[in-house]
Amino acid sequence: MALWSGRFEGGQDSFLQQFGASLPVDRRMYVQDVEGSIAHARMLAAQGIISSSDAEAICAGLSSIRHDIACGTFMFDEADEDIHMALEAELTRRIGDAGARLHTARSRNDQVATDTRLFAKTLARNLMEAAGSLREALIDQAQQHMHTIMPGYTHMQHAQPVLLSHHFLAYSWMLARDHTRLMAAFCAADCCPLGSAALAGTSWPIDREATAHSLGFAACTENSLDAVSDRDFLLDLLHACTVMAVHLSRLCEELILWSTSEFGFVTLSDAYSTGSSIMPQKKNPDFAELIRGKTGRVVGDMVSLLVTLKGLPLAYNKDMQEDKSCAFDAADTLLDCLRCATGMVSTMTVHADAMRAAVETGYLAATDVADYLAKKGMPFRQAHEVVGRLVLLCDKRGCELKDLTLEDLRAQSDLFEADVVSCLSIESIVDARVSQGGTAPAAVTEQLECAKQALVRDREAYADDQGPLGAITDLL
Numbered sequence: 023m024a025l026w027s028g029r030f031e032g033g034q035d036s037f038l039q040q041f042g043a044s045l046p047v048d049r050r051m052y053v054q055d056v057e058g059s060i061a062h063a064r065m066l067a068a069q070g071i072i073s074s075s076d077a078e079a080i081c082a083g084l085s086s087i088r089h090d091i092a093c094g095t096f097m098f099d100e101a102d103e104d105i106h107m108a109l110e111a112e113l114t115r116r117i118g119d120a121g122a123r124l125h126t127a128r129s130r131n132d133q134v135a136t137d138t139r140l141f142a143k144t145l146a147r148n149l150m151e152a153a154g155s156l157r158e159a160l161i162d163q164a165q166q167h168m169h170t171i172m173p174g175y176t177h178m179q180h181a182q183p184v185l186l187s188h189h190f191l192a193y194s195w196m197l198a199r200d201h202t203r204l205m206a207a208f209c210a211a212d213c214c215p216l217g218s219a220a221l222a223g224t225s226w227p228i229d230r231e232a233t234a235h236s237l238g239f240a241a242c243t244e245n246s247l248d249a250v251s252d253r254d255f256l257l258d259l260l261h262a263c264t265v266m267a268v269h270l271s272r273l274c275e276e277l278i279l280w281s282t283s284e285f286g287f288v289t290l291s292d293a294y295s296t297g298s299s300i301m302p303q304k305k306n307p308d309f310a311e312l313i314r315g316k317t318g319r320v321v322g323d324m325v326s327l328l329v330t331l332k333g334l335p336l337a338y339n340k341d342m343q344e345d346k347s348c349a350f351d352a353a354d355t356l357l358d359c360l361r362c363a364t365g366m367v368s369t370m371t372v373h374a375d376a377m378r379a380a381v382e383t384g385y386l387a388a389t390d391v392a393d394y395l396a397k398k399g400m401p402f403r404q405a406h407e408v409v410g411r412l413v414l415l416c417d418k419r420g421c422e423l424k425d426l427t428l429e430d431l432r433a434q435s436d437l438f439e440a441d442v443v444s445c446l447s448i449e450s451i452v453d454a455r456v457s458q459g460g461t462a463p464a465a466v467t468e469q470l471e472c473a474k475q476a477l478v479r480d481r482e483a484y485a486d487d488q489g490p491l492g493a494i495t496d497l498l
């Protein structure tokens with residue numbers, strides 16, 4: 023029997039019942055729904071709206087239902103539209119009239135908004151944690167490759183030499199920004215809508231601060247219409263997920279490229295590779311490709327929710343029921359991707375010799391030779407022109423800049439002297455880039471320290487949030 027059976031004479035078609043249901047998606051929020059209902063029942067009793075014996079029966083009943091669901095012994099009735107109705111109906115079956123009093127001064131509209139915010143906070147936390155592990159793997163690899171030099175690229179062409187550690191740390195900073203975005207999404211969700219009721223608030227003498235506090239929210243929402251129709255916190259979470267998925271996709275694209283025979287910069291471990299059903303020699307970077315591929319799905323989830331929300335008038339509309347599948351799918355997908363990327367990064371083998379060999383070709387010293395002339399007084403534009411002509415000469419001869427003689431150099435400019443060799447050496451080119459954030463070992467050592475400290479700081483930020491719902495992480 024539906025919870026609104028009083029108003030209706032006809033029964034519901036079973037297809038339409040299923041079409042309108044969200045139970046398959048929102049049953050994951052059972053812990054949040056139970057916690058929200060317990061907080062609500064306690065507040066109702068404290069305010070004298072229900073008796074304390076009813077509140078006790080409600081809390082005990084809900085705890086036993088939560089226990090049964092966690093143990094897998096609870097049988098969900100598919101005729102229940104959503105987790106809110108499923109739990110309330112079961113509670114009333116178990117404890118009778120007291121259960122039927124729980125929904126006083128509440129609507130599923132503020133209930134679902136509360137559950138979803140609690141769930142979003144947990145998802146954000148879990149993602150921060152998983153992103154932290156990937157950051158740690160990148161920082162570890164950076165630490166191991168403080169002296170490995172590779173070509174830095176622009177336009178996928180050899181540009182200037184960089185340390186591999188510098189390259190890995192670039193990704194750790196992307197993930198540090200992702201952490202900031204997740205924290206913002208966490209804070210956006212950290213406001214309690216409970217007590218907004220259906221849309222206009224309630225005439226019951228409720229205490230919204232009390233429920234918000236016992237659920238671990240930082241504050242109460244300010245406007246009941248906004249509170250039941252706001253899903254910005256999910257958009258914020260999806261945006262954070264989307265940007266992070268794009269970062270992972272870029273990382274994976276590089277690992278795929280680096281593991282080709284053409285590059286040969288890394289070998290992914292067997293665990294993170296697959297073979298071919300026909301070509302015995304193949305070792306494919308399937309998991310990196312899948313992470314790259316799943317980015318499309320995460321972006322799609324964000325677009326889907328944006329489009330769902332765009333035409334909605336205030337306040338609650340059933341369209342909003344579609345919100346959770348987008349947010350959950352994006353977060354689940356990204357969590358798996360982060361876990362996979364962490365394992366892949368920490369187990370891959372770097373071929374420092376192949377990287378070093380690649381640096382020998384492609385005129386990576388050109389900028390430094392131009393700088394050499396500029397430091398001797400030649401305007402940089404002219405110096406650029408001179409070195410451009412030298413590169414053209416090398417191109418024609420099929421050699422590198424370091425193969426040119428001093429005479430070859432002096433034929434273009436008499437500012438060249440024997441000391442030019444220092445800026446033709448790859449090691450000294452790298453060592454010279456000491457500007458803050460640059461690729462010199464000294465600068466990267468400082469950067470590594472900052473990256474480690476940032477990770478420690480960020481980890482402290484989410485470790486603090488072990489509120490009443492800290493334990494639900496395991497149940498996701």
Ligand code: ARG
Pocket residue numbers: 044048103104130131134338340342343344
């Ligand atoms: N299952 C619904 C959802 O996810 C819960 C809220 C339903 N409210 C309503 N007035 N029909 O959005």
